[in-house]
Amino acid sequence: MSAAELDKAVQLLVRQIAHWQQPRWAAVATAGNMSRADLVHRLVQEIANLAADAGAEPRRVVPRLDNDLALPDQLRVVTADLLAADPGAEELTRAAAEVTATRSAL
Numbered sequence: 210m211s212a213a214e215l216d217k218a219v220q221l222l223v224r225q226i227a228h229w230q231q232p233r234w235a236a237v238a239t240a241g242n243m244s245r246a247d248l249v250h251r252l253v254q255e256i257a258n259l260a261a262d263a264g265a266e267p268r269r270v271v272p273r274l275d276n277d278l279a280l281p282d283q284l285r286v287v288t289a290d291l292l293a294a295d296p297g298a299e300e301l302t303r304a305a306a307e308v309t310a311t312r313s314a315l
Contacts, residue, residue: 210301234277240314246277264294
């Protein structure tokens with residue numbers, strides 16, 4: 210797994226969700242019993258955790274903003290943080306798997 214492949218997976222997901230309005234975010238995801246917004250926020254938190262681990266930093270809680278329309282931007286930011294931390298292949302593979310699973314569950 211390369212950084213470029215992870216970046217491409219995130220871009221595909223962002224293109225899928227960036228135009229959504231609030232009702233679409235509030236809908237229940239096809240997998241599980243949580244809203245699409247909650248599912249994407251869970252992904253954002255997981256990527257942020259991987260970035261913290263890769264950078265030998267403490268994990269921090271990513272705030273759940275009132276406006277779900279900010280979730281694609283949050284995903285871009287934490288992905289950039291992960292890539293800047295120079296993660297190993299294991300972290301990149303795990304992040305890409307999380308992105309792909311989330312995309313499928315939406």
